[in-house]
Amino acid sequence: MKRSNDPVFWSLFGAGGMLAALIGPALVLVTGIAVPLGFLVSQDLLKYQNMLGFAHHWLGKIVIFAIIALFLWHAALRIFHMLHDFGIHAGTGAKLVCFGLPLLCTIASAWWLLGIGF
Amino acid sequence: MSAQMDKRRPYMRSMSGWWRRDPYFIRYMAMEATSVLVAVYAVILLVGLYRLSQGEADYNEWLASLKNGGSVFFHFLIFLVFVYHTWSWFKIMPKTMPAIYMGGKKLPQPAITWTGVAVALVLNLLVIAILIWVKP
Amino acid sequence: MADTMKTIEIEVLRYRPEQDKEPFYQTYKVPFTDDWSVLQGLQYIKDDLDGTLSFRWSCRMAICGSCGMMVDGKPRLACRTFLRNYYPKKLRIGPLEHFPIERDLVVQVEDFIKKLEGIKPYIIPKEPRKLEQGEYLQTPEQLERYLQFSGCINCMLCYAACPQYGLDSRFTGPGILALMHRYNTDSRDGGRAERMELGHSEEGFWGCTAVAYCSEVCPKDVDPANAINQNKMNSAVDYFLRFVAPRGAGK
Numbered sequence: 216m217k218r219s220n221d222p223v224f225w226s227l228f229g230a231g232g233m234l235a236a237l238i239g240p241a242l243v244l245v246t247g248i249a250v251p252l253g254f255l256v257s258q259d260l261l262k263y264q265n266m267l268g269f270a271h272h273w274l275g276k277i278v279i280f281a282i283i284a285l286f287l288w289h290a291a292l293r294i295f296h297m298l299h300d301f302g303i304h305a306g307t308g309a310k311l312v313c314f315g316l317p318l319l320c321t322i323a324s325a326w327w328l329l330g331i332g333f
Numbered sequence: 334m335s336a337q338m339d340k341r342r343p344y345m346r347s348m349s350g351w352w353r354r355d356p357y358f359i360r361y362m363a364m365e366a367t368s369v370l371v372a373v374y375a376v377i378l379l380v381g382l383y384r385l386s387q388g389e390a391d392y393n394e395w396l397a398s399l400k401n402g403g404s405v406f407f408h409f410l411i412f413l414v415f416v417y418h419t420w421s422w423f424k425i426m427p428k429t430m431p432a433i434y435m436g437g438k439k440l441p442q443p444a445i446t447w448t449g450v451a452v453a454l455v456l457n458l459l460v461i462a463i464l465i466w467v468k469p
Numbered sequence: 470m471a472d473t474m475k476t477i478e479i480e481v482l483r484y485r486p487e488q489d490k491e492p493f494y495q496t497y498k499v500p501f502t503d504d505w506s507v508l509q510g511l512q513y514i515k516d517d518l519d520g521t522l523s524f525r526w527s528c529r530m531a532i533c534g535s536c537g538m539m540v541d542g543k544p545r546l547a548c549r550t551f552l553r554n555y556y557p558k559k560l561r562i563g564p565l566e567h568f569p570i571e572r573d574l575v576v577q578v579e580d581f582i583k584k585l586e587g588i589k590p591y592i593i594p595k596e597p598r599k600l601e602q603g604e605y606l607q608t609p610e611q612l613e614r615y616l617q618f619s620g621c622i623n624c625m626l627c628y629a630a631c632p633q634y635g636l637d638s639r640f641t642g643p644g645i646l647a648l649m650h651r652y653n654t655d656s657r658d659g660g661r662a663e664r665m666e667l668g669h670s671e672e673g674f675w676g677c678t679a680v681a682y683c684s685e686v687c688p689k690d691v692d693p694a695n696a697i698n699q700n701k702m703n704s705a706v707d708y709f710l711r712f713v714a715p716r717g718a719g720k
Contacts, residue, residue, distance in 0.1 A: 235415065235419075237453050241458070244412055247404070248409060261396055263396075266392070279378075290368040297365045302349065328382070
């Protein structure tokens with residue numbers, strides 16, 4: 216009987232899901248509502264100079280990378296399972312999309328973060 | 334005997350629309366579907382990261398698009414979905430753990446759920462508090 | 470004698486392969502008193518209205534696991550479900566979902582039985598044991614570890630509940646994986662490694678997507694969702710560490 220490779224994707228799914236649960240709502244509230252509407256937090260929070268400074272710092276890079284990558288890998292496994300649940304044959308094509316896209320985005324975000332420099 | 338066996342004609346029922354058959358399944362699909370907006374939000378941030386790497390003008394364009402009324406409303410929907418994710422995440426979490434014993438008695442599963450939700454609430458508020466306190 | 474007789478309409482799925490092209494619903498008017506179970510309603514139909522109706526039953530007290538069926542779309546034991554809770558609405562009874570229908574409310578269970586045998590549902594001693602060694606000793610804590618999962622009566626309600634089994638019957642399914650967990654966590658047993666080859670596969674724990682409806686419908690509170698999903702962490706750790714420090718095989 217073939218051993219499942221699910222553990223790889225399940226671990227990423229779990230990490231992403233936990234992160235999304237623990238800080239997700241706050242992030243969405245701040246970046247998507249509070250800053251644009253100018254209440255609760257400083258309007259300058261997401262200012263270019265600030266975000267650039269944050270992204271320059273190695274810790275800032277890790278935070279940005281973790282949020283983007285783990286949120287995407289969380290969605291990867293769930294969407295893959297959802298396709299199967301909806302009766303869509305979850306074959307190679309589905310695997311390529313569900314796991315290939317997050318991989319591309321993971322690489323891209325690492326690339327851009329490193330490109331921004333220190 | 335074989336004449337009787339020939340008369341057997343097992344009937345297989347269709348699984349089409351199975352998740353619409355019970356509210357429990359609809360809630361399960363809703364829980365799974367939260368992942369779509371989690372991914373969408375990650376992509377919004379990814380685009381922001383890209384724009385950040387391209388310089389001030391590009392980044393400010395992205396920032397300005399967040400101020401758009403449609404974007405704010407959409408983020409409100411994303412926010413609601415994230416809240417449902419948090420709730421459903423900790424609702425299912427006890428199933429993923431072996432039973433915890435405290436003082437000889439098994440901890441009831443809802444206790445794990447409520448603890449998780451409480452921790453999530455505290456951490457989310459902490460994040461907001463930090464972002465308020467950080468004066469750029 | 471003090472109860473007044475009421476009448477409830479019961480729609481029952483019929484399917485006689487030798488004469489019916491496909492299943493259809495037949496309605497019966499069943500007089501009942503408040504103490505009547507759905508099983509008693511079915512027995513009234515068979516005894517007094519229509520002797521051709523086929524269904525499984527035995528103990529009528531929720532321990533044999535024979536009378537599992539879909540009652541208003543939910544997997545239930547007919548002997549433990551009561552007509553009074555549906556009256557005055559119509560009640561719809563069908564065979565357990567996700568299994569091939571043999572006849573009327575009877576489903577084919579060969580797949581379940583085959584899978585049950587496949588997980589070695591018995592104590593595999595850690596080492597050969599002599600009679601003189603006497604019985605195994607077990608502390609209450611050791612018993613507690615597996616007791617809940619030993620309550621399974623093989624009623625298959627969890628299989629009717631599990632959409633993953635319905636979508637792909639290669640999945641071993643909730644009840645049998647819970648039973649596998651029961652033996653793996655019994656201190657007397659040494660067969661974990663043998664069983665884990667199945668556990669680590671898609672047919673095993675990884676076929677489960679934590680819908681957890683199985684645990685909702687289980688009449689014995691076995692909580693198969695918990696049995697399966699708590700093994701995912703172990704299986705994942707073993708997956709990553711297997712070349713470095715294997716903890717119980719799985720090739």
